[in-house]
Amino acid sequence: MAEITIAPGRCWQYSHYVGRQGGAGTGFGQPIGVALGKGDVMFVANRGGKGRISKVTVGEEFVREFGRAEDNGEDKFEWLTAIAVDQDENVYAADEWMHRITVFNTDGEVINTWGEHGDGEGQINGPSGLAVDSDDNIWVVNSLNSRIQKFTKDGKFLSGFGTKGSGEGDLELPWGITIDQEGDIYIADWRNHRVQKFNSHGDHLMTFGSGKKTGVSPDGGTPYSHTFQSRSEVNPKDLNHPTGIAVDGDGDVYVVDWMNERVVIFDRVGEPVATLRGDASGLSKWAQLSINANPDMEKARKRVKNPEIQNYFRMPVACAFDRNNDRLLVADTLRSRVQVYYKDREYMDPQFNL
Amino acid sequence: MSNKEVRAELAHLMRRAGFGATREELDRYEAMGYEAAVEELIDPPSDMPAGEMALLLRYMPGCLLPGGVPLPGQYNWMYNMITTQRPLEEKMALFWHHVFATGNSKVDNCDQMLEQLVMFRKYGMGNYREMLVQLSKNPAMIYWLDNNENHRDAVNENWGRELLELFSMGVSNYTEVDVREASRAFTGWTIMPKLPRQPFGRFPWAFEYLPEDHDEGEKTFLGYTGNFNGEDIIDIVVKEPATARFICRHLYNFFVADEVQVPAWTIEPARDEEALDMMMTAFEESGYEMKAVLQVMFNSDWFKNARYSKIKSPAEVVASTLRLVGTYRTPEPSIPDIGPQPGYMGQSLLDPPSVEGWYTGSEWINSGSLLARINFVADRVADTSLPGVQSIVNDMKSAGVSTPEELLEASLEHMGYLEVSDETRQQLLDHAKAEGNMDWTNEDATSTRVGEMLALVGATTEYQFG
Numbered sequence: 001m002a003e004i005t006i007a008p009g010r011c012w013q014y015s016h017y018v019g020r021q022g023g024a025g026t027g028f029g030q031p032i033g034v035a036l037g038k039g040d041v042m043f044v045a046n047r048g049g050k051g052r053i054s055k056v057t058v059g060e061e062f063v064r065e066f067g068r069a070e071d072n073g074e075d076k077f078e079w080l081t082a083i084a085v086d087q088d089e090n091v092y093a094a095d096e097w098m099h100r101i102t103v104f105n106t107d108g109e110v111i112n113t114w115g116e117h118g119d120g121e122g123q124i125n126g127p128s129g130l131a132v133d134s135d136d137n138i139w140v141v142n143s144l145n146s147r148i149q150k151f152t153k154d155g156k157f158l159s160g161f162g163t164k165g166s167g168e169g170d171l172e173l174p175w176g177i178t179i180d181q182e183g184d185i186y187i188a189d190w191r192n193h194r195v196q197k198f199n200s201h202g203d204h205l206m207t208f209g210s211g212k213k214t215g216v217s218p219d220g221g222t223p224y225s226h227t228f229q230s231r232s233e234v235n236p237k238d239l240n241h242p243t244g245i246a247v248d249g250d251g252d253v254y255v256v257d258w259m260n261e262r263v264v265i266f267d268r269v270g271e272p273v274a275t276l277r278g279d280a281s282g283l284s285k286w287a288q289l290s291i292n293a294n295p296d297m298e299k300a301r302k303r304v305k306n307p308e309i310q311n312y313f314r315m316p317v318a319c320a321f322d323r324n325n326d327r328l329l330v331a332d333t334l335r336s337r338v339q340v341y342y343k344d345r346e347y348m349d350p351q352f353n354l
Numbered sequence: 355m356s357n358k359e360v361r362a363e364l365a366h367l368m369r370r371a372g373f374g375a376t377r378e379e380l381d382r383y384e385a386m387g388y389e390a391a392v393e394e395l396i397d398p399p400s401d402m403p404a405g406e407m408a409l410l411l412r413y414m415p416g417c418l419l420p421g422g423v424p425l426p427g428q429y430n431w432m433y434n435m436i437t438t439q440r441p442l443e444e445k446m447a448l449f450w451h452h453v454f455a456t457g458n459s460k461v462d463n464c465d466q467m468l469e470q471l472v473m474f475r476k477y478g479m480g481n482y483r484e485m486l487v488q489l490s491k492n493p494a495m496i497y498w499l500d501n502n503e504n505h506r507d508a509v510n511e512n513w514g515r516e517l518l519e520l521f522s523m524g525v526s527n528y529t530e531v532d533v534r535e536a537s538r539a540f541t542g543w544t545i546m547p548k549l550p551r552q553p554f555g556r557f558p559w560a561f562e563y564l565p566e567d568h569d570e571g572e573k574t575f576l577g578y579t580g581n582f583n584g585e586d587i588i589d590i591v592v593k594e595p596a597t598a599r600f601i602c603r604h605l606y607n608f609f610v611a612d613e614v615q616v617p618a619w620t621i622e623p624a625r626d627e628e629a630l631d632m633m634m635t636a637f638e639e640s641g642y643e644m645k646a647v648l649q650v651m652f653n654s655d656w657f658k659n660a661r662y663s664k665i666k667s668p669a670e671v672v673a674s675t676l677r678l679v680g681t682y683r684t685p686e687p688s689i690p691d692i693g694p695q696p697g698y699m700g701q702s703l704l705d706p707p708s709v710e711g712w713y714t715g716s717e718w719i720n721s722g723s724l725l726a727r728i729n730f731v732a733d734r735v736a737d738t739s740l741p742g743v744q745s746i747v748n749d750m751k752s753a754g755v756s757t758p759e760e761l762l763e764a765s766l767e768h769m770g771y772l773e774v775s776d777e778t779r780q781q782l783l784d785h786a787k788a789e790g791n792m793d794w795t796n797e798d799a800t801s802t803r804v805g806e807m808l809a810l811v812g813a814t815t816e817y818q819f820g
Contacts, residue, residue, distance in 0.1 A: 020552075020553035020554065021552070021553055021554055021555045030415050030416060032415070047415060047416075048415075048416055078687050079413065079687060097686075097687055173412075175412075190412070241408050241412075259408060283553070286553070287553035287554070288553075290552045290553040291552060291553060294552060296550070297550040297551075297552045297553075300547070300548075300549070300550035301549060301550060303547040304547050304548060304549050305546055305547060306546070306560075307549065309549065309557055309558075310549050310554060310557065314419075315411070315415065315418065317415075333415060334415065334418060334419055334555065335554045335555065336553075336554060336555060337554065
C-alpha cells in the first residue's frame with residue numbers, strides 16, 4: 001500500500017521504485033547520483049564496480065548504460081561521485097579520485113573530458129557534486145578544498161567561492177549541490193552537518209539544519225544493522241552528514257540525511273515540514289525478475305516477520321526533483337534502487353468522517 | 355626511574371594495549387604519566403573518537419554491507435585499527451575475535467561479522483557476564499555454532515559445548531552431561547527469518563527467542579538443578595573459578611607474554627602463576643569487570659617487565675606499521691589492499707581457521723610468514739613518499755642527525771622506542787657505518803638511507819615482537 005507523507009498544504013505520495021541490486025543492465029550498484037533527462041528519462045550514477053551510468057526511465061524501462069571501464073579505456077572511473085545533465089541531455093560525470101569531469105552525449109559516447117587537479121582558480125580537487133544552471137553552466141563542488149566553482153560546458157572557469165571551516169558560510173568536505181529557480185546555490189556541508197544556501201556570487205544566505213551531529217556514537221558505531229526504530233526519534237533539524245539536495249518549484253528543500261537514513265524536507269525559511277524514510281514495499285518489475293529466477297528467494301520472503309524493513313532507505317546519497325512532473329527521485333544507495341515520490345502541491349485533508 | 359625507562363614502558367604499553375605509538379604520541383603519553391595513560395586507554399573520553407567511519411563509508415560505501423565477501427570487511431576493520439583514537443577498545447575487539455573466534459567461511463555474511471565487531475567494541479571492556487549474554491544473542495555466533503538448529507525436541511550441542519570449552523571454563527571442568535544440559539537451556543535462542551539477499555542485497559539478522567521452541571524441563575548443570583534458561587547457565591558459568599582462570603590466561607597470552615597453546619593449558623602450568631592469581635582476583639572481586647583486570651595487568655611490574663616476550667600477531671604487525679607510516683588515514687581506491695595483508699602472514703581476519711581461533715606465539719612464524727612480515731614492514735617504512743616516513747626523515751634532518759650512531763638511535767626511537775639486543779645493535783651499526791656520516795645536502799639519497807635503516811629495524815626480533 002502506497003504511503004503518504006503530509007505537511008501543511010502539500011503531501012508526498014510514494015509511487016514506486018526503480019532498480020534492483022546488480023552489476024549491469026537493470027541492476028544498480030551503489031547508486032550515488034541521479035539526474036533528470038528529457039521526458040521520463042533519468043540517469044543513475046553507480047559507484048560500485050568502478051562505476052557506470054545507467055540511462056533508464058522513471059517508468060522502469062532500461063535504455064542503455066555507459067561509462068564502464070571497458071567502454072571508457074583511459075577515461076574509466078575510479079570514484080564516480082555525481083552526475084548532472086545539460087539542456088542537450090549531455091551527461092557530466094565527476095570522478096573525485098581522478099579530479100576529472102567526463103562529458104558524455106545522451107548515447108553514452110565520451111565527447112569531452114576536463115579538469116586539472118589543484119587548488120588554484122579553475123582547478124578541481126575531489127569533485128563531489130555537480131549541477132547545471134539555467135544558462136547551462138556547470139557548477140562543481142570541490143570537496144577537498146571546500147570550493148564551489150562555475151565552469152562553462154567545456155570546462156572554462158567562470159567564478160568560484162567557498163572557504164574551509166565551520167563558521168557561517170564555511171564548508172567542510174562538502175558533497176552535493178543544487179540550484180533553485182532563482183539561481184541560488186545549496187550545498188550539502190557534509191562534515192558540518194548542515195546545508196548552506198548562497199547566492200550565485202557566493203554570499204551566504206541561510207542555513208538548514210542545526211549543525212549538531214547525531215546518530216553516530218562516539219565509539220564510531222555505524223548502522224551495520226538497520227536502526228530505523230532508534231533513528232526515528234532524531235530531531236529533523238539534526239542532520240547527520242547530509243549528502244544530496246534538491247529544491248522544488250515551491251521552494252521546499254529536500255535534504256538527503258545520509259547517516260540518519262532519511263530525507264528531511266524543509267520549507268523555504270528553513271523549517272522542517274516532513275521526513276521521508278523510504279516506502280519501497282513490494283517488488284518492482286526488475287526486482288521481480290530476480291526473484292522469479294530463484295524460487296527459494298520467494299519462499300524466503302514469505303517467512304519474514306518484519307518485511308517492512310525492506311521499505312526503508314539504506315544510506316541514501318542523492319536526490320533530484322522533477323519540477324515538470326512534481327516528483328522526487330531518491331538514490332537509495334545501499335539498496336540499489338531509486339525511490340519515487342509524487343508531490344501534491346495543493347493537498348487538503350479529507351473530511352474526517354468520510 | 356629515568357625518563358628513558360618511563361618512555362620504554364610507555365612504548366611497550368602502547369604496543370600491547372594499542373597498535374604502537376609514534377614519537378609524538380609517546381611525547382603526549384609521557385607528559386601525562388604511565389598510570390594516567392592506562393586510565394585513558396581503559397576509559398577513553400567521549401571526545402576521543404574511534405576511526406571516522408563516516409569518512410570510510412563516504413569513499414568506500416561497499417564496505418558497510420559487503421555480504422558474503424570477506425575483503426571489504428577486512429579492510430573496514432584494518433581502517434578502524436589504524437585510525438582509532440581508542441586503541442585499547444579496538445585491541446579488545448581483536449582479543450575477543452581471538453577468543454570467540456567466528457568465521458565468515460561458514461557465516462557467509464560479512465555484514466554480521468562486522469556487526470559482531472561493533473558488539474565487541476561496545477562490550478569488550480565491560481562486564482564479562484554481559485559480554486557472554488550478548489555473545490549468546492549474536493546472530494553471527496548463533497549461525498556459526500548452529501544454535502538456530504538447537505530445538506526443544508532436537509538438541510544441537512555445538513554452541514553449548516563451545517560456550518564451556520572455548521568461551522568460559524576450558525576443557526576438563528565439566529562433563530558431557532553438562533554440555534547437554536547447557537544446550538537444552540539455550541534451545542529457542544535463534545535468528546529471526548530475514549529477507550533474502552535478492553533483489554536488494556543483505557538485510558540484517560536479528561536475535562529472536564522462541565518460547566515455544568525452548569525446553570522448559572528441569573536441568574542439572576554443574577551441580578545446580580532448575581528450569582534453567584540460557585542466562586541462568588551464564589550466571590553459573592561466570593562464577594566458576596575455572597572461568598576466571600581461563601579468561602585471565604587468555605588475557606595474559608594476548609597482552610603480556612606468549613603462553614603455550616590453549617589445548618595444552620590443562621597439562622602445562624601458566625607461565626606466571628602469580629600474575630594469573632592477581633588477574634583472577636581482580637576479575638572475581640570486581641564482579642567480572644574486564645576493566646578491573648586490564649587495570650591490574652597494565653599497571654603490574656610483570657607486565658612492564660615483559661617487553662619483547664610476545665610475538666606480534668599479523669594484525670598487529672600490519673596495523674602498527676600502517677599507523678607508523680601514516681597511510682590510509684583518508685581512504686584511497688587501493689585501501690582494499692590492506693585487508694588481506696594479515697592473511698598473507700597467517701591471520702585472515704574475520705575468518706579464523708576454526709572456533710579455536712589462531713594458535714599464537716611461535717606458531718605465527720614459519721619461513722613464509724616471516725618473509726611476508728619482514729617484507730611488508732620493509733616495503734612501507736623504506737617508502738620515503740609515505741607521510742609518516744617523510745615525517746621521520748624531516749625530524750632527523752631538523753635534529754641534525756649526522757653520525758651512524760645517531761642514525762641508528764633515531765631510527766630505533768621512531769620505530770617505537772625499540773630497545774634492541776647488543777648483538778642486533780652492533781649489526782645495525784655496522785651497516786650504518788658502511789656509508790659514513792649523513793649528507794643532508796643530498797637529501798634524496800639520505801632519505802633513502804633513512805628508509806633502509808628503518809627497514810632493517812623492522813626486520814629485527816624486537817620489532818617483530820611486541
